[in-house]
Amino acid sequence: MEHERHFTVEEANAELDLIRDRLVRLRAAREGLTDEEARAELAEATPSNGGGRAGKVVSDGFLALRSILAELQGMGVIVRDLDRGLVDFPSLRDGREVYLCWVEGEDEIEYWHDIDSGFSGREPL
Numbered sequence: 001m002e003h004e005r006h007f008t009v010e011e012a013n014a015e016l017d018l019i020r021d022r023l024v025r026l027r028a029a030r031e032g033l034t035d036e037e038a039r040a041e042l043a044e045a046t047p048s049n050g051g052g053r054a055g056k057v058v059s060d061g062f063l064a065l066r067s068i069l070a071e072l073q074g075m076g077v078i079v080r081d082l083d084r085g086l087v088d089f090p091s092l093r094d095g096r097e098v099y100l101c102w103v104e105g106e107d108e109i110e111y112w113h114d115i116d117s118g119f120s121g122r123e124p125l
Contacts, residue, residue, distance in 0.1 A: 008091070019087055025064065
């Protein structure tokens with residue numbers, strides 16, 4: 001088995017509110033990393049001052065991303081595509097490891113796919 005934790009459909013559905021919140025927070029943190037104004041300021045900053053406000057914006061974004069991703073990994077959840085909100089939950093189906101597959105905008109988990117097939121291999125539950 002590739003994963004230590006396996007979710008039932010009910011367990012995965014119970015985590016969706018938390019997952020939705022974390023996706024919003026991940027996107028906000030990513031914005032801090034790509035903030036054009038902050039990056040421009042950081043590029044102009046002298047090494048001795050650490051970049052001031054710009055350094056803090058980028059640093060905070062990085063730390064938030066790392067923290068939220070570590071939280072999700074600790075739960076056993078896999079974020080596949082942040083922009084789409086594509087998330088996989090390891091599960092067992094007929095004695096083999098599969099992923100329960102959810103995309104932001106879906107009310108609940110309704111699909112699964114084999115470990116190797118990815119999103120294109122989604123099947124209804």
